[in-house]
Every structure is written in structure tokens, then in C-alpha cells.
Amino acid sequence: MIKFLLPALALFFAPAAFAEPVVKAPVVKSLAGPVKGITEDGLNIYRGLPYAQAPIGWRRWKAPVAAKPWKTVRDASQFGPACYQPKPRVASIYANPPERMSEDCLSLNVWAPENAKNAPVMVWIHGGSLTGGYSHEAMYDGAALAKQGIVVVSINYRLGVLGYLAHPQLSSESPYNISGNYGLMDQIEALRWVQRNIAAFGGDAGNVTIAGESAGGLSVMYLLASPPASGLFHKAILQSAYMISTPELKAKRYGSEPAEAIGVWLQSQLGAKDLAALRGMDAETLTNQAPTKGYLPFGTVDGRVLPRQLVEVFDRGEQAPVPILVGFNSGEIRSLRFLAPPAPATEADYIAAVKERYGELAEAFLAQYPSSNIPESLLATTRDALYGWTAERLALKTTTAGQSAYLYYFDRGYPAAEAAGLHAFHASEIPYVFGTHATTPALWPKVVLTPEEAAFSDAVMGYWASFVRDGVPSAAGQPAWNAYGADKSYMAFEATPVARTHLLPGMYELNEEVVCRRRARGDTAWNWNVGVVSPPLPEKAGC
Structure with missing residues (x-):
């Protein structure tokens, strides 16, 4: 927060030794315009910088347009509003609703060392x-x-129905006859802003790493696969990403209706007669009502922004040719139990359900997810189908394409998380990456920052920061993190970081076979419909 000067009279009478120090307010002359930030603890910080014009009115559901440069000095001491999002409907450790929301939300924030020059x-x-x-x-x-x-x-981008709606009338407005992916296009526009402006803030536009967790990791995959994002970044970090199938713009495929048809359906569900009526709806009402009707936002395979399904892009080696750091957490589903299938009544029922659904793969499935501990097997089944398979697939495909890939498995618990049954839960690595244990959401299991916890966070932060610097993760006093390579190396984040090889043997191969068969069949998604709720697998398809 900005520290204000003491009243003039108090300053006049106060001894010099006790005068409040004046906080410097650095002014940066960027191509976007002059910006006045704040300086705190050796850092220059700039908040709420607009990178694109507000997508309001006729601009709603349009590709982002770069923000117009400003001429007078812009105050960057306050964060901008969040993009519209539904209010949390259930208690969750992740619930952390923003104080302000707006359609005028396409802004970003910058933290830079005070004397940064050409910094990664x-x-x-x-x-x-x-x-x-x-x-x-x-x-x-x-x-x-x-x-x-x-x-x-850090960047905002359009969310939910405002960020990902596809619709035939929207496609007809586009010079490319496409729609959807507005949130993804926002991310690309933010990266363009970085290319144009980051040098003024001390950054190196030639050494940019994109990073994200969960849907942020999914977004990083989309960016790796998106031709318009080519050349805007040079490395990628993917934490708990999930390579799910996604709707295609005009074709029904992999169990999903065409994205445009989903848009027409949602329009009807919302009682809007046409696109103009949708544009006329209040943003907050639209945002809150869409998910209650069953709308879920995903990227759309449109042939341009997303040219193919993610699995196809990486199979063909068409992703951005950059090194990656990628991984997942052992307890992903412990905090996302709604994604896990219901437990069968008995061990015999579990085995029977697996055999019915997996056929000749049932023995491999039961070896990986045994009936002897059904609760843990149910959690691991969904974890691996979403996050584990994705992480190792990305590591493998990146290596095959000739780039370095660094795989991790986050398996560290701490007392409050263990007490809540949330060992290494989804996103639990984030406070270690950012060093922000004191500022987690209200219901998050709190970390007591003991010397051991602080040292562990320093190690994680060191690995991440060094990868951002030069593409090779390393940390002082910690084991070397070898690239994935032929021996399938990975870093296990346990009580301390430990270098290992061959993560969860058989996990990737089983899930790859399942996805391959579903791809060959063409009518089933490969998302969280696995294990005892899986549709019967098609016959072997030459995978």
C-alpha cells in the first residue's frame, strides 16, 4: 500500500531522524503510455494496467483490441476489477470471490526488481x-x-459464458467465420502487450515463460497449440493441466455437440430471442445464470485459434517448440471429490464394474487401482486420467519434439492439510511457488511456516525461478532435476525434493491406451468418465 506523507505540521516539528521515509513512485515510459507505480521492499510494482479495450456492448464476444495508448501519467497503484464470474454456490477451500467485477477487466499487473534490466x-x-x-x-x-x-x-482474461461462448451469429461476424475462445484470445493479446512493453519495466521480451495451474495450465496448453500465440513466449510451466477433449466449432465429435449448437441451446435456455438479446443482458445476470443451465466453458476447436484437439496437436509435433516444466499433485482429487466416481458397495462390485468396462484391460486397471483400497483407487483413477496422464504425455511429446521437459510429482503434506484429509491436494503447491502461505483463501488449510516449510518453499521457488531464467530448474543445495529423457526422470516433492525415475509405472501406458481407443471410436470424451463410471471401452484400435 502507498504510504502517505505525514501532515506538514507534524513533519515540521518532527526530528529528522524520526521522519517517515517517502516511498518512491517510479514512472515508466512504456509504449502503452507513462505509468506511475509504487516501490516496496526493493521492487517496482504496477497494478491494473489495461492491455485491451473493454469488451462491453458491441465488443462483447469480439476478439480483443489492444488498449489505446495514454499520454498522461497513469496511476498504477491499485488493482483492476476481476472479470465477471459466478458467486460461489458451495463452501470450498478455493472460494475467494473478488471485491469488484466488471466487463472492463482486461488488465495485468507487474512486479519487477527495482533495478531490473533485461530480466526474464x-x-x-x-x-x-x-x-x-x-x-x-x-x-x-x-x-x-x-x-x-x-x-x-499476472493477467485477467474473460471467463465463463463471456469468455468462451460460440454461436453461429458470432461466427458470421468474424472475418474467419469462427467464434468462442475469447478468453484465450485475451491471453494472446496480453502476451502481445508484454512483447511491446515489458522492456520498459526491466523485462526481456525475448525470454518470456507462460505459467499456470489447473485451468491456467489448460490455458498454457491452448497457447502452446495456438498458431496466433507463436513466438510470444519461450518456455512454459504447466501445473495440474488436463488434456481433455473439447468441443469443435461446427462438428459433433468425442461426445460433444458443436460449440455453435451449444451457444444456440444456451440462448434458448436463457430466454433470449437472438444474439442482440444476449448482448443486451446484464453481464452479472448472464454470468450467474449460464452455469445453472448447464453451460461449461471450454476452448473451441475452430481451425484457427485452436486448429485441432490438443492430443492431435502434440501427436503431430505442432506445438510451440519450447522447453516445459510440468507436473501434478498426488492428492489432486482429495479437494475435488465431486470428480471422483461413486464407490461400489463391495469389493466384488468394484471388480465386476471394472471388468465390464475395461475388458481385456481390466487386469492392468486393477493392478494400477486395486480393489484392496477402493477409496484411494477411486481418487487415483480420476487423478491419473486428468492430471497424471496429461503431465507425462506432455513430457514425452515435448521430448520427442526435441525440447527439454522437466516432470514433477508433488507429494508433500503439512499438518493442517493432513488433518483435513487433503494430502498434496489440488493447487497446494501454489503457495510454495509464490511464497504466499500467509495469504491463502479463508478455508485453505493454513501452513505454519516453520524453518522446514520455509526451506521447502525456497527450494520450490528456486527451481521455478531458475527455469524461468534459463530453462533448467535448479535450486541451491537441492538435487539436480534431470530432464525427462529416456530414463523418464522426474522430481518428487516429498518432505524434501528427491530426484527419481519412472513415475507410477504403468499409469501413463494404461491411460494412453484408453484415450487412444476413445479417439479411434470418435464418440466419447476422455475427461473424468473413467473407472467404474467409464463407458465400455471400444475394442483395441491399433494404438
Whole structure:
């Protein structure tokens, strides 16, 4: 927060030794315009910088347009509003609703070392199922990471129905006859802003790492696969990303209706007669009502922004040719139990359900997810189908494409999380990455920052920051983190970091076979419909 000067009279009578220090307010002359930030603890901080014009009125559901440069000095001491998102409907450790929301939300924040020059840049993309979250959540504060000698940028992007709606009338407005992916296009526009402006803040536009967790990790995959994002970044960090199938613009495929048809259906559900009526709806009402009708936001395969399904892009080696750091958490589903299938009544029922659904793969499935501990097997089944398979697939495909991939498995608990049954839960690595244990959401299991916890956080932060610097994760006094390679190396974050090989043997191969068969069949998604709720698998398809 900005420290205000003491009243003039108090200053006049106060001894010089006790005068309140004046906080410097750095002014940056960027191509976007002059910006006045704040200086705190050796960092220059700039908040709420607009990178695109407000997508309001006729601009709603349009590709973002770069913000117009300003001429007078812009105050950057306050964060901008979050993009519209539904109010939380259930208690959750992740519930952290923003104080302000607006359609005029396309802004970003910058943390930079005070004397930064050509410093490496990390652009953070928040998670939240493409439905919630915002760039200035306290857990994403970039100060501690910036003190590692990097420039940290966090961005807002359009969410939910405002960020991902496809519709035939919207496609007809586009010069490319496409729609959807507005939130993804926002992220691309923010990266363009970084390319144009980050040098003024001390960053190196030639050394940019995109990073995100959960839906942020999904967004990073979309960016890796998106031709318009090519050349805007040079490395990628993917935390708990999930390579799910996604709607295609005009074709029914993999169990999903065409994205345009979903838009027409939602219009009807909302009682709007046409696109103009949708545009006329209040943003807050639209945002809150869409999910109650069953609308879920996803990227759309439109042939341009997303040219193919993610699995196809990575199979063909068409992703951005950059090094990656990628991984997942052992307890992903412990805090997302709604994604886990219901437990069968008996062990015999579990075995029977698996055999019915997996056929000749049932024995491999039961070896990986045994009936001897059904509760844990149910959690692991969904974890691996979503996050584990994705992480190792990304590591493998990146290595095959000739780039370095660094795989991790986060398996660390702490007392409050263990007491809540949340060992290494989804997103639990984030406070260690950012050094923000004191600012987690209200219901988050609190970390007591013992010397051991602080040392562990320093190690995690060191690995992440060094990867941002030069593409090789390393940390002082910690084991070397080898690239994935032929021996399938990975870093296990346990009580301390431990270098290992061959993560969860058989996990990737089983899930890859399942996805391959579903891809060949073409009518079933490969999302969280696995294990005892899986549709019967098709016959072997030459995978």
C-alpha cells in the first residue's frame, strides 16, 4: 500500500531522524503510455494496467483490441476489477470471490526488481475452471518470485459464458467465420502487450515463460497449440493441466455437440430471442445464470485459434517448440471429490464394474487401482486420467519434439492439510511457488511456516525461478532435476525434493491406451468418465 506523507505540521516539528521515509513512485515510459507505480521492499510494482479495450456492448464476444495508448501519467497503484464470474454456490477451500467485477477487466499487473534490466519474465495465468479467479488473488502475489531476479506478470482474461461462448451469429461476424475462445484470445493479446512493453519495466521480451495451474495450465496448453500465440513466449510451466477433449466449432465429435449448437441451446435456455438479446443482458445476470443451465466453458476447436484437439496437436509435433516444466499433485482429487466416481458397495462390485468396462484391460486397471483400497483407487483413477496422464504425455511429446521437459510429482503434506484429509491436494503447491502461505483463501488449510516449510518453499521457488531464467530448474543445495529423457526422470516433492525415475509405472501406458481407443471410436470424451463410471471401452484400435 502507498504510504502517505505525514501532515506538514507534524513533519515540521518532527526530528529528522524520526521522519517517515517517502516511498518512491517510479514512472515508466512504456509504449502503452507513462505509468506511475509504487516501490516496496526493493521492487517496482504496477497494478491494473489495461492491455485491451473493454469488451462491453458491441465488443462483447469480439476478439480483443489492444488498449489505446495514454499520454498522461497513469496511476498504477491499485488493482483492476476481476472479470465477471459466478458467486460461489458451495463452501470450498478455493472460494475467494473478488471485491469488484466488471466487463472492463482486461488488465495485468507487474512486479519487477527495482533495478531490473533485461530480466526474464514469467506471465502467470490463473486457474478456476475458466469460470472464476483473477490476477490479483493474494496467493498469486508476485513479490517473492520477483525477488529471485525475474519480472512477474499476472493477467485477467474473460471467463465463463463471456469468455468462451460460440454461436453461429458470432461466427458470421468474424472475418474467419469462427467464434468462442475469447478468453484465450485475451491471453494472446496480453502476451502481445508484454512483447511491446515489458522492456520498459526491466523485462526481456525475448525470454518470456507462460505459467499456470489447473485451468491456467489448460490455458498454457491452448497457447502452446495456438498458431496466433507463436513466438510470444519461450518456455512454459504447466501445473495440474488436463488434456481433455473439447468441443469443435461446427462438428459433433468425442461426445460433444458443436460449440455453435451449444451457444444456440444456451440462448434458448436463457430466454433470449437472438444474439442482440444476449448482448443486451446484464453481464452479472448472464454470468450467474449460464452455469445453472448447464453451460461449461471450454476452448473451441475452430481451425484457427485452436486448429485441432490438443492430443492431435502434440501427436503431430505442432506445438510451440519450447522447453516445459510440468507436473501434478498426488492428492489432486482429495479437494475435488465431486470428480471422483461413486464407490461400489463391495469389493466384488468394484471388480465386476471394472471388468465390464475395461475388458481385456481390466487386469492392468486393477493392478494400477486395486480393489484392496477402493477409496484411494477411486481418487487415483480420476487423478491419473486428468492430471497424471496429461503431465507425462506432455513430457514425452515435448521430448520427442526435441525440447527439454522437466516432470514433477508433488507429494508433500503439512499438518493442517493432513488433518483435513487433503494430502498434496489440488493447487497446494501454489503457495510454495509464490511464497504466499500467509495469504491463502479463508478455508485453505493454513501452513505454519516453520524453518522446514520455509526451506521447502525456497527450494520450490528456486527451481521455478531458475527455469524461468534459463530453462533448467535448479535450486541451491537441492538435487539436480534431470530432464525427462529416456530414463523418464522426474522430481518428487516429498518432505524434501528427491530426484527419481519412472513415475507410477504403468499409469501413463494404461491411460494412453484408453484415450487412444476413445479417439479411434470418435464418440466419447476422455475427461473424468473413467473407472467404474467409464463407458465400455471400444475394442483395441491399433494404438
